[in-house]
Amino acid sequence: MPSQAGKTILRVILLCVLFALIVSPFIFQSAVAQSAKEKKAAAAASNVQSGADLYKAHCAVCHGDNLRGTGPTPSPYRPPPDLTLMARRHGGNFPTAYIKKILKFGVPMPEHGPAEMPAWGSDLTAGANLSEAEVKLRIANLTNFIKSSQIK
Numbered sequence: 001m002p003s004q005a006g007k008t009i010l011r012v013i014l015l016c017v018l019f020a021l022i023v024s025p026f027i028f029q030s031a032v033a034q035s036a037k038e039k040k041a042a043a044a045a046s047n048v049q050s051g052a053d054l055y056k057a058h059c060a061v062c063h064g065d066n067l068r069g070t071g072p073t074p075s076p077y078r079p080p081p082d083l084t085l086m087a088r089r090h091g092g093n094f095p096t097a098y099i100k101k102i103l104k105f106g107v108p109m110p111e112h113g114p115a116e117m118p119a120w121g122s123d124l125t126a127g128a129n130l131s132e133a134e135v136k137l138r139i140a141n142l143t144n145f146i147k148s149s150q151i152k
Contacts, residue, residue: 055142086147
């Protein structure tokens with residue numbers, strides 16, 4: 001027959017096992033949920049290209065590899081601007097909001113003739129199944145790449 005101390009130890013062990021059985025599903029669910037969030041964030045980050053990669057894929061064909069508007073200009077568009085001079089043309093301040101707007105919506109359509117630049121907002125999402133936040137990040141990355149290429 002167990003002593004009083006033995007019975008107390010046995011009760012403590014049984015309470016610990018019972019507590020572990022009750023709490024462990026919550027701990028496991030939390031770990032699984034955290035893992036799912038980390039995987040989703042990693043997948044989202046992998047969908048977002050760098051500004052340089054986006055420029056090469058979408059802009060270089062018209063603006064040239066050097067951002068100076070030296071690429072071939074498809075008809076009926078006019079030659080594109082030199083993107084290295086954006087800050088200089090805006091009083092020495094890089095027009096971040098303006099560039100983001102142009103990248104998302106294009107240049108407004110003139111009354112006669114085509115827009116000067118097509119909208120890239122939808123193309124930046126094409127086939128990638130991106131969220132609005134990821135599209136904004138792509139546009140921000142491209143804007144920052146153009147900003148980093150300004151002639152001082």
